Amino acid sequence: MASRISELVIKCRDPQRLAAFWCEALGFVVLETDDDGVVEVGPKEGFGGLQPTLIFIPVTEPEAVGLRxxxxxxxxxxxxxxxxxxxxxxxxxxxxxxxxxxxxxxxxxxxxxxxxxxxxxxxx
The missing domain is CATH 3.10.180.10 (2,3-Dihydroxybiphenyl 1,2-Dioxygenase, domain 1)
Structure with missing residues (x-):
């Protein structure tokens, strides 16, 4: 059996704004918003389908240079x-x-x- 990507975690300054952008871009919906500002978005079917969910985590540190x-x-x-x-x-x-x-x-x-x-x- 092989693994597959189920979630992609993205550190960002404004999780709500990025979640809204990617929901519109990908036709996703907000699946969960935590009290600490973390926002999870994904297909309307929810977590566990063929497409990974995106998790936006708020950070205050400067953005990384040369993301890979x-x-x-x-x-x-x-x-x-x-x-x-x-x-x-x-x-x-x-x-x-x-x-x-x-x-x-x-x-x-x-x-x-x-x-x-x-x-x-x-x-x-």
């Missing part, structure tokens, strides 16, 4: 250009990590600057 992990997302119901426009309206912004401009994906940053990529392929 990022999300790749794919549109499920529209083409890449339409999804790019939607994500930018939600608060994402273009990010430059040294790409050439010839890539088939877009590099973006969420409202706290966490880099993620919007891939060309569409998933159903």
């Amino acid at each position: 992990l990022h999300f790749d997302v794919n549109a499920t119901d529209r083409d890449q250009d339409a999804e790019l426009e939607r994500l930018l309206k939600l608060g994402a912004r273009p990010a430059d990590i040294g790409q050439t401009g010839e890539e088939s994906w877009h590099v973006l940053a969420d409202p706290e600057g966490n880099v993620f990529c919007l891939l060309r392929g569409r998933l159903s």
Whole structure:
């Protein structure tokens, strides 16, 4: 038997804001909010499905430089250009990590600057 990713834990300054962004971006819902400010979001079906839940933990320390992990997302119901426009309206912004401009994906940053990529392929 193998393991699979069930949760991704993200340290951030404003868990509510990031949770709202990623809920809109991924079609997730808030599953739980703790008294200490931790927010868990995930698919409407809840924890334990095929998609991992995201847990946003409040921190006050400065953000790490050169994070070694990022999300790749794919549109499920529209083409890449339409999804790019939607994500930018939600608060994402273009990010430059040294790409050439010839890539088939877009590099973006969420409202706290966490880099993620919007891939060309569409998933159903």
